Amino acid sequence: MKGSFSISVQNNTVKYAFSLKRNITIIQGDSATGKTTLVDLIREYEQNGTDSGISLSCEKKCRVLEGNDWNSHLSLLKNCIIFIDEGNRFVESKEFASEVKKSDNYFVIVTREGLENLPYSIEEIYGIHTSGKYSDLKQVYHEFYKIYGNFNLENKIQxxxxxxxxxxxxxxxxxxxxxxxxxxxxxxxxx
Structure with missing residues (x-):
């Protein structure tokens, strides 16, 4: 897979809208910022479709990868956007990194840990920004923001x-x- 893909996923209380530009995107941030909620929405939509009350818009299939059988599940996924929530220790392994390098999928990995085995760009590390009010009646809107900005070190190195x-x-x-x-x-x- 190559190119940029826009994703919008929402239910009646929360909405996420973002674009992926590279095959590995990292989401970091403090607790209660909506990282796991995003993965939960994708998982629920994957299991129950529109009956879940969730709307998902993306030109590629979105899947959640988790658990001890991750490698057998990953081998079945082609041209998908794969979401992985923190707590899945396999993302730190060399075996996972090797599979990612061979894969034609995009990966969105929620983690607070460094992933030394994966070749991801510093420009594809994001946090989640929330706007709107927490309320039963108003939708909360989430968007990604870059954690590391565009640095021009050209004139700063001595x-x-x-x-x-x-x-x-x-x-x-x-x-x-x-x-x-x-x-x-x-x-x-x-x-």
Whole structure:
């Protein structure tokens, strides 16, 4: 799957609207911001369709992946947007990372942990912003916001120190194009 996909999911009290641009999107944030509610709405719609009272709009199928049999379930999913709630420890495994790299699915992962095995972009880490009032009669609207903004470090770097004096140093020295000083520390204990 390639491209951008818009998703809107709502029931009579809550609505989420967002777009996915890359195959891995991370949702982070404090408790009670609506992360698990989003996954619950997707799960409920997946199980009961429109009888759930939930409306889901997306050109791709949206599925929830969870539990110990995640790998067998994932092998059956093609061209889907897969939501994974926090607490599913398999997302931290090398086996999961390997399956994601081979997959043609998009993944939306709710987590507060770092996922060192997954190749996701810092630009695809979001929190959930809520607007509207909590009330039985008014709908609460949720949208994603970027946790890390667009950084332009070009003019802020003065000196770059590399651990080694070989290929790492050679790479960063060449990338710097003499715009900033690049030097080797001669080993990690010297940094």
């Amino acid at each position: 000196k770059l120190i590399t651990e080694d004096s070989n290929s790492g140093f050679d790479f960063f020295n060449s990338v710097s194009q003499k715009k900033y000083i690049c030097e080797s520390a001669g080993g990690k204990s010297n940094i």
